[in-house]
């Protein structure tokens with residue numbers, strides 16, 4: 001079983017994660033993680049915090065000469081900004097009188113619900129952990145998962161498809177072009193014309209002291225059929241991926257393949273026919289299902305989309321209530337981002353990578369990478385035979 005726990009507050013000293021269940025012998029270096037961490041810090045519309053941080057991973061256990069040991073892998077990312085928050089976030093000692101408590105919860109953030117649940121008088125006790133700073137850990141952990149998936153030829157890719165009301169038009173854009181354009185876009189959006197309009201929309205939101213959400217898409221290539229299972233609810237791959245994406249800060253909706261649009265059409269316009277040709281074997285001429293049927297990957301690309309609400313911290317705040325005085329007032333203002341959809345797309349990629357790596361580990365269990373790969377190849381041979389592909393069929 002592949003699992004992890006993470007710790008860390010937004011303005012505490014550092015973020016940490018411990019991953020358990022990685023196979024031994026996986027090649028891993030900080031550069032494999034830092035490339036994703038760097039991307040997560042980018043994106044037009046982010047606030048001042050990202051100028052202070054340079055997220056880099058440090059391995060504290062589980063790795064020896066760039067090979068995993070099969071022991072718990074401990075990761076650490078420093079919060080550079082913590083230097084400016086020593087007094088406020090000190091783990092020990094007496095609280096300084098100058099440290100003003102946060103008592104005006106921001107609508108849309110975890111401030112009020114978290115404060116009530118954990119019985120905190122200073123809402124900072126909860127908001128520090130609810131902050132999207134935590135997503136740096138998810139990206140680091142996802143980067144490790146990406147290394148495992150790469151060994152199996154599985155590639156995870158994400159891009160932004162809308163910001164506010166501006167939608168990217170991507171009909172007919174091939175996958176290599178999509179990747180190329182995404183990598184050259186300040187919003188990780190593969191439609192340059194839409195990107196221009198999205199930037200203007202972000203500027204307008206900023207000028208109006210407002211924020212903007214949007215939608216990102218995650219695609220996965222090279223997924224073998226058979227990840228997840230139809231036999232029990234908590235093993236269904238779509239349920240696990242959707243649940244994991246929903247757990248990302250700000251996400252209010254997830255769809256797979258045709259998603260919500262499939263509810264408006266008749267069955268023949270929704271399901272993907274099953275075809276056969278001697279050269280391809282059994283194949284699917286379309287992929288409206290987004291690569292998952294019955295909770296099991298069907299060998300097609302996975303296609304998932306997640307909708308992010310606008311950031312709850314507003315420079316012109318909504319009405320709130322002071323939890324001490326019960327007087328209505330404007331919500332607290334914290335330094336924040338105007339739009340973090342591009343960053344969320346990088347986190348979404350990491351989240352999907354992690355869930356897939358966990359599913360891969362379950363299906364091709366092994367204590368060493370070699371053992372896992374052996375099981376993987378054996379299984380693929382069987383699959384190809386069943387689907388009438390390759391020599392076995394001639």
Ligand code: EPS
Nearest residue numbers: 047049130131132133136334335336337
């Ligand atoms: C966040 C508020 C901002 C964001 C932060 C998420 O942080 P700060 O309060 O320090 O300005 O920048 O995101 C990150 C720190 C990050 O690394 O993504 C929030 O309240 O959720």
